[in-house]
Amino acid sequence: MKNLRPVGIIGTGKYVPEKILTNSDLEKIVETNDEWIVSRTGIRERHIAAPDEATSDLAYEASIRALASAGLKPEELDLIIVATITPDTIFPSTACVLQDKLGAKGAAAFDLSAACSGFVYSLATAVGFIQNGMYNNALIIGADTLSRITDYTDRNTCVLFGDGAGAVVIGEVPKGRGFQSFDLGAEGAGGPLLKLEGGGSRLPATVETVEGKKHFIYMNGREVFKFAVRVMGAATEKVLGKAGLAKEDIDLFIPHQANIRIIQSAMQRLDLPPEKCVINVDKYANTSAASIPLALVEAAEEGRMKEGDTVLMVGFGGGLTWGASILVW
Numbered sequence: 001m002k003n004l005r006p007v008g009i010i011g012t013g014k015y016v017p018e019k020i021l022t023n024s025d026l027e028k029i030v031e032t033n034d035e036w037i038v039s040r041t042g043i044r045e046r047h048i049a050a051p052d053e054a055t056s057d058l059a060y061e062a063s064i065r066a067l068a069s070a071g072l073k074p075e076e077l078d079l080i081i082v083a084t085i086t087p088d089t090i091f092p093s094t095a096c097v098l099q100d101k102l103g104a105k106g107a108a109a110f111d112l113s114a115a116c117s118g119f120v121y122s123l124a125t126a127v128g129f130i131q132n133g134m135y136n137n138a139l140i141i142g143a144d145t146l147s148r149i150t151d152y153t154d155r156n157t158c159v160l161f162g163d164g165a166g167a168v169v170i171g172e173v174p175k176g177r178g179f180q181s182f183d184l185g186a187e188g189a190g191g192p193l194l195k196l197e198g199g200g201s202r203l204p205a206t207v208e209t210v211e212g213k214k215h216f217i218y219m220n221g222r223e224v225f226k227f228a229v230r231v232m233g234a235a236t237e238k239v240l241g242k243a244g245l246a247k248e249d250i251d252l253f254i255p256h257q258a259n260i261r262i263i264q265s266a267m268q269r270l271d272l273p274p275e276k277c278v279i280n281v282d283k284y285a286n287t288s289a290a291s292i293p294l295a296l297v298e299a300a301e302e303g304r305m306k307e308g309d310t311v312l313m314v315g316f317g318g319g320l321t322w323g324a325s326i327l328v329w
């Protein structure tokens, strides 16, 4: 990517719904306890969308902040990609709903479905469009309302998920800065480990699919855990290699926020001290596509990235998929 037009982040914004669901709140709903949740996952609380809030509403709030920080008007946008597995509706896409809400007349808009890897997949897609000269800028949002597809009678999954949105505006940046490399991948054979079966063309919604809880997330946690540890390490090494960097060059590590133990194993493999890793899984839980952008935007807002810092983002999720990127801030 070195000889191509340099593309980087020129604006950031985030939004989480107001309502907080704590571990002790969950203790009243299912048989669980704060100690189990914190020791197994690192999660203490998560934000939950209000009944009248859908994914496009979360995305809108994050987007207006990102546009303001980029100093860009909505009508100047060329492209909008919403990474999500919880679109407002199957169609129109959430990106089209958002385009209208923002008044981004003329911008191309589509959703991208790669679960928790969706934000990195979307970045790679949009960077390609800008590098090849088709567009000059893009708004990329990772937004999910997982509370709408979570079974709050299933303790195996309901403690793990939360709602939120993170947005970035990308465009041309000075030489030497911006995205240096990407590594995207998929293992479709692992799809059954993490899925939502109902409501698609294979199993359209019926009374039976509702009664059979086919409209909720199903996850084989142990197997997904093993996959996550394996691909986080492999993708990290690959993306560093593609950028011609070593692990010692990483200034800030932004992993997908699913489970503190998965993050710690990646940190050990990279030999990274805690101050080089962004962790907010305790506050937001796993917000799927919103997880990496929420962490990235929070790190930017807290001033944790200096100009020229090397940032490594890596995520994994349903599909199964993974995505990693190196960014010079």
Ligand code: ACO
Pocket (backbone or CB within 6 Å): 031, 032, 033, 036, 037, 040, 041, 115, 116, 155, 156, 157, 159, 194, 219, 221, 222, 223, 224, 225, 228, 258, 259, 286, 288, 316, 317, 318
């Ligand atoms: N409270 C108390 N006990 C629980 C709870 C809970 N909330 N949940 C499960 N348990 C019990 C289980 O029933 C099991 O009991 P048993 O041994 O009597 O059957 C016991 O705790 C241990 O269960 P394990 O599954 O072995 O627990 P583990 O240590 O593997 O942790 C977890 C489970 C947290 C789900 C872990 O496997 C994990 O984080 N996996 C990865 C999840 C992930 O990253 N998912 C990404 C999804 S992203 C996307 O694309 C939407």
